[in-house]
Amino acid sequence: MLRELSIRDFAIIEQVHITFDEGFHVLTGETGAGKSILFDALSLVVGGRGSAEFVRHGAKKAEVEALFDLKQEHPARRHMSELGLDAMDGTVVVRREIHHSGKSTCRINGQIVTLGMLKQVGESLLDIHGQHEHQSLLQVEEHLEWLDHFGGGPLLQKRSEYHQIYRRFQDVDKELQRITRDEKEIAQRIDLLQFQRDEIAAARLTEGEDADLEQEHSRLAHAERLLQNAADAFQVLYGENQGAECINRAIRDLEEIVKYDDSLKPVLEMVQSAYYQVEEASRQLGRYQDDLEFDPGRLSQVEERIEVIDQLKRKYGETIPEILAHGQRVEQELDELLHRDEKKETLEKERAELLHSLKEKADQLSALRKEAAALLEERVEKELHDLNMSGTRFAVSFNEIEGEPAFTATGKDRVEFLISPNRGEPLRPLVRIASGGELSRIMLALKTIFSDVDQVETLIFDEIDTGVSGRAAQAIAEKIAKLSRNTQVLCVTHLPQVACMADVHFHIFKETEEEKTRTRVKLLSDDGRTVELARMLGGVEVTDTTRDHAREMLRLAKETKEAM
Template identity: 70%
Template sequence: MLRELSIRDFAIIEQVHLTFDTGFHVLTGETGAGKSILFDALSLVVGGRGSADFVRHGSKKAEVEALFEVEDGHPVHRTLDELGLCLEEEYLLVRREVSQNGKSTCRLNGQLVTLAMLKQVGQHLLDIHGQHEHQSLLRVEEHLAWLDAFGGSALTTERRKYGDIFQEHQTVVKELEQIDADEKEIAQRMDLLTFQREEIAAARLTAGEDEELAREQSRLAHAEHLAQNASRAFEYLYGEEQGAERINRAARDLEDIVGYDESLAPVLELVQSAYYQVEEASRQLGRYKDELEFDPARLAEVQERLAAIDQLKRKYGDDVETIIRHGEQVAEELNRLEHRDEKKAELEQEKEALFGQMAEQGALLTRLRREAALALEKRVERELTDLNMKGTHVHVAFHGDGKEPVYTETGADRVEFLIAPNPGEPPRPMVKIASGGELSRIMLALKTIFSDLDGVGTLIFDEIDTGVSGRAAQAIAEKITRLARSCQVLCVTHLPQVACMADVHFHIIKESNEEKTRTRVKMLTDEGRVLELARMLGGVEVTQTTRTHAMEMLRLAEKTKQAL
């Protein structure tokens, strides 16, 4: 639910800060005062298109900030988790800035995000609908998704199963297409793979071999130097009158002292331990120098082997392990290509079996959708009856009936919502309905039905009551009022019948002087609502008659709301 909205230097708005509550909010004002600009700003904070035109003349950037309350279980939580964004409290602050060059920045709770990420989050926060902005309900390609959503968990579960089968089928089809690639290219590929396999196999590499060879090369190349140093170190440790012998003599002298003074016992232990360690080091050093030898032939062999491995590294990888893995992958691909005819036969069988499963699951999906379509038609017609459109016929058309099914990722169905506003008329596509008033009420009916399905907590209607008057206007007002019992509703309207039913009333005023034009927004008091409704009823001049009529409308509206 939207809690606060702050706008700065946006179009003709210099600065506005609004606080929202639950229920039905209405925004009214003279034509051109900037009512729809507020919704342009809200569209921006949920991922709408940014433009340099949004920046107020003389300003460097436009800023829009919206605070949303998102309770536990709100659909936006899952999207935030998928995007790696943490929401530690029940409020989400969305900020969007647009600079003079049209570039924009987006932030969620102070964290920079991409526009694509903002759109993913924004779709769960606001649903904005205007007279000319039909969004998904008027996009035929979206009708199937709405029907599936209306069908509930049973239908969406079966659609998910179908989708899994479809993806498996597509994977097999792509494998077959790869096998059926140009034979000349395959032959060339096989020649290359064969050469690589044989070259790597002939090297008979073992993991870590290059590192061991490098160590051996170092020893062989410096054998004489190593032998000299090892011999000298051995002599220092174990030669006559050298380290070990001197330590041993010190130990014997300390043993004699300890016989009379035990305080040096710890020192004796240290010296004895040192003697044993030096003796062990001498033995190991002796073996090392005895084994050292200068072998030019072996050195040349090691260097030749390392050069061969380096050549393979330049072709196939940075280390021996990578070269070995590449050889294994080459062998696997070569095996597939050599046995592609057998593989192709297996894939053809798998493709046929998956197509059968897809057709069976697609038929089940179609049956469930037709059942859901019948229920949806009746539900929409009931809603339209409430909106003074009794007798309107709604039909969910399944295109392609009687033809060979064409399977896509959503099934074999293509549906479109059709409407017959007047009895006796054939149903027509919703997008071709001429009457703006009829379209407004149809859209409101659909929004009422689907508001419980999409999880969006705030619905915004921008002048959807255009072209409506009289009883139809009252019906729209009552329908929005009912809708506002389950979600937050914001509505721009020119109709006093709608405005008087609101729980919160904002008045939008445009002020101009020789230097600049700006828009102000204020929340109306009870007296302010009377004056604004009187203006809407009577035009520029507010008379006692229009004031009386406005007060009567507010009184009757309160009575109607209590009865709904």
């Protein structure tokens, strides 16, 4: 859940630090005080788009930092693990910086991440619902996911079984399409593969051959110079009055010295060793000269062979192993194409079997979904009844997927939530509900039912009670309070019926100092809550009557929550 939120130089907020607890939190204040700005900041924490407009006038950058405390099984920890991020024993710190240039920086536990990575983690940290926002329950493509998770274990197990068959079906179908291409195209492909196979085979390549050829070519191309240099070196080492003879004379002189002074014995040994090495070097040079010859014919052969290998490298790979590997792939594909009729028959048979299994599993999956849908419809209508919408009908619409094959990775069903807020009205898509008050209560009902399924530990409602009053407002307040028993809830509200039910109450207000306007956040005590509720009840002027009314509301709210 969300534990702390720090904001600096964001819009009209200069600096705010808020500590949250479990349960139901409300934020109240006069219009324009900056309540919704806090939720704009929280939307950045979960991957919302940043803008230079968020930066407070005169500041270089806006900073938002949130600290979350996650349970072991929280989905955000799994997302972080997949992204290579450290969950720090369940503590997650998300930081966003928006510079005045518009540049945005995202960090999770101090590590810089992309906006996409932040969204992947953030979507399971907070669920922010505002009056006109389209969250997951308002996205038609998500309705099937909600229904399946509501259906629970047996349904999800059947869906997993279906998906395994579907993946194999896709692989077989793709392979079948590959080998049943246009016959003319296949014939052309066979000709090309046969040419490549024959060209590579005719070259009779061996690994390391190119390096050996390059070395031989270098030796043949420079044979005359090599012969001359070798002869000159041999003459210096073994010619008359040259290296070996000079060293030999030095040895005789040193031998005479050592007879009388053995301190130079090590020097004698070194010179003797040098003599043996010079002799050996001379013998090897002699053999080198005997073996080395200028052979224009062999040079031409080597150059031709190098050219053959270079041509193959330009076509099939940068090295001989890569060329040979390409040849193996050519052989494999050629074999498949030449025997495609047999393979096609095998694949067609397997595809038919998989299609039959898919239909069978999809039918079973659809049946389980319809059972879950009937229960969901009953649950939603009960929740809406509690929210003073007893005439509302809720339905789950099923439509089968069209086309061939009529299956997707999730089965054969297209699912959409439908709603009829008033008796006698037809069911309409949930996403098209126009009334803000109705939409607020429908969303709250669904959130209540799906709170366990969603696994998001913090729900945020930004003025979800707009357009609601009277008994409906009281029903919303009680429903949010009940929801907050298992889920952390943050709610911006203008309704005293909602505010009095909170466990934690923050007051948002503006103050002006030195011609600068700043937003402040204050945690209210019991007395402070009484004054704030009195203001919400009576407007600017707080009277003894509104104070008494506020105290009574808080007392009744406490009793209601205790009864829960």
